[in-house]
Amino acid sequence: MENNISNFMEALLSINRIAARQILESSTSIDRISFIENVVIPALERIGKGWQDGVFALSQVYMAGRICEELIDEILPPGDPDRKDQPKMAICVLSDRHKLGKTIVYSLLRSSGFDLLDYGTMEVEELVERIKNDKIEIILVSVLMLHSALKVKHLKEKLDALNLDVKIVVGGAPFRFDKQLWQEVGADAMCSTASEAVLVIKNVMDGSL
Ligand code: B12
Structure with a gap:
């Protein structure tokens, strides 16, 4: 997992959408929500921390966020048509x-x-x-x-x-x-x-x- 996080982080910091997608696609051992929670979020948090510490530029934080937004929009599962009885x-x-x-x-x-x-x-x-x-x-x-x-x-x-x-x-x-x-x-x-x-x-x- 640690390897996935650092590779994904590197792809984001170099604004390499293709590499970011490849890491996601090659992580077949975990489901997509787990990938988001265990790879995407920690990578974004480390980039945010790096910006706070003066290591990364705000533009890198911004582009990392944008790339993740695009990827997440594509990979999240569609709505379940079988809606349950539930509060509004x-x-x-x-x-x-x-x-x-x-x-x-x-x-x-x-x-x-x-x-x-x-x-x-x-x-x-x-x-x-x-x-x-x-x-x-x-x-x-x-x-x-x-x-x-x-x-x-x-x-x-x-x-x-x-x-x-x-x-x-x-x-x-x-x-x-x-x-x-x-x-x-x-x-x-x-x-x-x-x-x-x-x-x-x-x-x-x-x-x-
Ligand atoms: C990417 C990012 C951005 C992107 C946002 C892209 C986007 N469209 O979302 C951009 C570059 C635009 C941005 C801008 C700014 N950012 Co910013 N950003 C981040 C960063 C690095 C990651 C955030 C993120 O997307 N995480 C991934 C998501 C998926 O995680 P999440 O939101 O935590 O959500 C998960 C859980 O928390 C939970 N969850 C979240 N909400 C909810 C709600 C419910 C109901 C439930 C059930 C669960 C749940 O579920 C999610 C999935 O598991 C964080 C660092 C950090 N530590 O979070 C800083 C951070 C949030 N930003 C920060 C700041 C200061 C800013 C700016 C003010 C910077 C500036 N000077 O312009 C602006 C403000 C924009 C604004 N007005 O809102 C600070 C906030 C500090 C503070 N204490 O208030 C942080 C913490 C960075 C830092 N360490 O200083 N940012």
Whole structure:
């Protein structure tokens, strides 16, 4: 796996789409979601850290993100047509431009048989309106920046003020870095990976959350 991560990282840093795709295609021993979670995400995180440490340029971070976006769009499985009985759900990126995590969670949930709306990138006010109008019962929120994560608190306050009974499920880097943050902002659950979302939704459905 370590070899895969460093080769994939090298392909991204040299903006070599062909090499990145070849590494993905030759990794036949793991499924595509595992490839994303065990190779793509660690590679992007190391590149992000390298940028923070002054080793890589922001343009490299940007191009690495773009290449992964293109690859992920192609490889994620299509929606499962056999939808299950389920609460009304939507997913969004809150006040942030980091869309990859949301795209992965959205596709994974759809391919696991869940139906959900994709709100794209939202600010708190418009998100509350959409939740109210669409009668959403579970809102999945993805953020990658701390200041966006803190806005979940504002979202929770607005939903409470309107007496809307909505479960807030959050995910993304700030919540993985600070394990208490999801509770501090008033979320109902936090997921470290896209796959965990399936379990959380099942818990909401059986009333244990
Ligand atoms: C790629 C990247 C970008 C790309 C984004 C491309 C895109 N379309 O998404 C670009 C170059 C555009 C970018 C821009 C910026 N970035 Co940036 N970026 C990253 C980087 C390197 C990787 C992020 C990523 O895509 N990871 C892969 C995805 C798939 O992982 P993920 O989001 O964590 O998602 C997984 C799980 O967390 C989970 N998950 C995520 N959300 C949810 C939600 C739910 C409900 C569930 C169930 C699960 C779940 O499931 C996913 C799959 O398992 C990170 C570094 C890092 N450590 O994360 C910095 C990082 C997030 N960026 C950062 C910064 C500062 C910026 C900029 C401000 C830089 C600048 N000066 O312009 C801008 C801001 C843009 C904006 N306004 O939003 C900082 C944030 C710091 C902070 N504490 O706030 C980071 C942490 C880098 C750093 N170390 O400083 N970035």
